[in-house]
Amino acid sequence: MYPDNYKYTKEHEWILVEGDTGTIGITDHAQHELGDIVYVDLPKAGTAVEQGKALGSVESVKAVSDIYSPVTGEVIESNGDLSGAPEKLNSDPHGAAWLVKVKLANLSEIDGLMSAADYQAYLGE
Amino acid sequence: MDSVSGVLRKTPLNAVHRASGAKMVDFGGWDMPVQYSGILDEHATVRNRAGLFDVSHMGEIEVRGPQALALVNWVSCNDATKLAVGQAHYSGLILEGGGFVDDILVHKFSDEHFFLCVNASNQDKDFAHIAEQNSLRGFDATVENIGPTLSQIAVQGPRAVETLQKLTGTELAPIKYYWFTTGEVSGVPATIARTGYTGEDGFEIYVPNAEAPRLWAELLAAGEEFGIKPAGLGARNTLRLEAAMALYGHEINDELNPLEAGLSWIVKFNKGDFLGKAKLEEIKAAGLKRKLCGFKMTGRGIGRDGYEIQLDGAAAGWVTSGGPGPTVNMNIGLCYLPVEKANTGQVIQVMIRNQAVDAEVIPTPFYKRAK
Numbered sequence: 199m200y201p202d203n204y205k206y207t208k209e210h211e212w213i214l215v216e217g218d219t220g221t222i223g224i225t226d227h228a229q230h231e232l233g234d235i236v237y238v239d240l241p242k243a244g245t246a247v248e249q250g251k252a253l254g255s256v257e258s259v260k261a262v263s264d265i266y267s268p269v270t271g272e273v274i275e276s277n278g279d280l281s282g283a284p285e286k287l288n289s290d291p292h293g294a295a296w297l298v299k300v301k302l303a304n305l306s307e308i309d310g311l312m313s314a315a316d317y318q319a320y321l322g323e
Numbered sequence: 324m325d326s327v328s329g330v331l332r333k334t335p336l337n338a339v340h341r342a343s344g345a346k347m348v349d350f351g352g353w354d355m356p357v358q359y360s361g362i363l364d365e366h367a368t369v370r371n372r373a374g375l376f377d378v379s380h381m382g383e384i385e386v387r388g389p390q391a392l393a394l395v396n397w398v399s400c401n402d403a404t405k406l407a408v409g410q411a412h413y414s415g416l417i418l419e420g421g422g423f424v425d426d427i428l429v430h431k432f433s434d435e436h437f438f439l440c441v442n443a444s445n446q447d448k449d450f451a452h453i454a455e456q457n458s459l460r461g462f463d464a465t466v467e468n469i470g471p472t473l474s475q476i477a478v479q480g481p482r483a484v485e486t487l488q489k490l491t492g493t494e495l496a497p498i499k500y501y502w503f504t505t506g507e508v509s510g511v512p513a514t515i516a517r518t519g520y521t522g523e524d525g526f527e528i529y530v531p532n533a534e535a536p537r538l539w540a541e542l543l544a545a546g547e548e549f550g551i552k553p554a555g556l557g558a559r560n561t562l563r564l565e566a567a568m569a570l571y572g573h574e575i576n577d578e579l580n581p582l583e584a585g586l587s588w589i590v591k592f593n594k595g596d597f598l599g600k601a602k603l604e605e606i607k608a609a610g611l612k613r614k615l616c617g618f619k620m621t622g623r624g625i626g627r628d629g630y631e632i633q634l635d636g637a638a639a640g641w642v643t644s645g646g647p648g649p650t651v652n653m654n655i656g657l658c659y660l661p662v663e664k665a666n667t668g669q670v671i672q673v674m675i676r677n678q679a680v681d682a683e684v685i686p687t688p689f690y691k692r693a694k
Contacts, residue, residue: 233346233358233361233362233557234361234362234363234364236363236625236647237624237625237647237654239623239624255676257625258362259362259363259557259561259646259647259649260357260362260557260560260646262625262627262676281623
C-alpha cells in the first residue's frame with residue numbers, strides 16, 4: 199500500500215526524491231479520510247515552498263484541507279491533469295495523482311520524514 | 324453546539340451504521356453517519372434510484388387538546404387552519420423579534436392533534452418554547468416531546484415508492500406530496516409522510532425506536548432490486564443544497580427572518596395574530612435590507628459556508644451554504660446580498676482564502692426533478 203521508496207509526513211503527504219527533485223502527493227489514508235475529492239488548488243511552477251507550510255489545498259465535498267510541503271524548495275511542475283479530474287486523487291493517490299514536483303533546497307530535510315514502516319505505525323496509533 | 328458536556332447522543336440505528344463501516348461524525352451532539360459508500364455515490368443514488376437515511380436525530384413534538392390548533396397557529400407562522408386532516412406543511416417557529424426559533428413540518432391529525440417534526444439540535448429549545456407559549460397564553464392544550472421515543476427513516480428517490488410499497492398494505496400512490504397517513508410498515512405502526520429534504524420524491528417514516536433496526540434492514544432488502552443504498556448526512560446536505568432548501572444555522576437562525584430568507588410564502592399575515600407577526604409586518608413595511616440568493620461559481624474555486632461576499636471590493640454579504648452540486652455539475656451556494664443586488668445575473672466575488680473569485684447570482688432551486 200505505502201511504497202517503501204517514498205517518505206511520509208504526519209500531515210499525510212508523501213514525497214519521492216530522485217536526485218534533487220521531489221515528487222509530492224497525498225497518502226491513501228488522506229484521500230480516504232477526505233472522501234470524494236472535487237477540487238485541487240496547486241501552486242504554479244516557480245513558486246517557492248517551505249517545509250511544513252501550506253503549498254496548496256484539496257477540497258472534498260464537505261471540506262477544504264491544506265497540503266503541507268514536506269520540503270523546502272521551488273515548484274518545477276504541478277500536475278495539470280488534476281484540475282479536470284480531481285477524483286484521480288481518490289483512485290491513484292500514490293501514482294498518477296501526484297501533485298507537484300519540487301526542486302529541493304535542502305536534501306537533509308528528508309532525514310526528518312517517516313519511512314513507509316514508520317508511517318504505517320503512525321497510522322496505527 | 325458540540326457536546327462539550329460529554330457523551331454524544333445516538334439513534335437506535337447507531338450500531339447498524341457502525342457495523343456497516345459508515346464514517347461517523349459529531350453532528351450537533353449526535354453521533355451520526357456522514358457517509359457510507361461516498362457522498363457523490365450516495366447523492367447520485369438518491370437522484371437516480373433510492374437512498375435510505377437515518378434521521379432519527381430529528382425531533383418530534385405533539386400538540387393535543389381542544390386548543391391544539393390555536394396554539395400551533397400562534398407559534399407557527401404558516402396557517403394551520405388551512406391544513407386538512409392528513410396534510411402537512413413547512414413553517415417556522417418565529418421569535419417576537421422576527422427571527423427563527425426553528426423551521427418545522429406541521430402535520431395535522433385533527434384539529435385537536437398536531438405532530439411537529441423539528442430539527443435535532445433545536446428540539447429541546449423548541450419544546451420549551453412551545454410549552455412556555457402554551458402556558459403564557461393559557462391555551463387549553465398539551466405539548467409533549469415525543470422525539471426520544473420515535474425513530475425517523477427517510478426513503479428518498481425515484482424508486483422510493485416501489486421500495487416502500489413492498490412493505491406496506493397502505494396504498495402509497497394516492498398520497499400526495501406533503502400529505503401523510505398512518506399504517507403499518509413491516510407490521511410496525513408508522514406515520515408515513517410523503518415529505519423529504521432531497522428534492523426527490525419519497526417518504527419520511529416515523530416508527531417506535533425498538534422497531535427501527537428491523538425496519539432499516541427490511542427497507543434495504545426491499546429496495547435491493549431497485550439499487551437502494553444507505554445515505555448519510557453528507558449526501559443529505561448536497562441534495563438539499565441543490566434543491567435550495569434552508570438549513571437552520573445556515574440560511575436561517577434566530578437573527579434571520581423568513582422574509583429575507585425567501586420564505587415569505589410560509590408567513591401568513593392574513594391569518595390573525597401570531598408570535599413575531601408585529602415585527603415581521605414592521606420589517607416588511609420598512610423594506611428588506613438583504614435577501615437570500617443562489618449563486619454559481621464562475622471562477623475556479625468553491626464558495627463555502629461562512630465565506631465573505633464582496634461587491635466592488637467591499638464586504639457585502641456571506642455564503643450561508645456552499646459546495647459542489649453533483650447533479651447540476653456546478654459549484655453552487657446560497658448567500659445573503661443587499662436587496663438591490665439580489666438579482667439574477669449579478670456578478671459577485673466570493674472571498675476564498677483571501678482571493679476574490681467570481682460568481683454569478685442564478686435562480687433557485689438549482690435542481691428540480693422532472694415531474
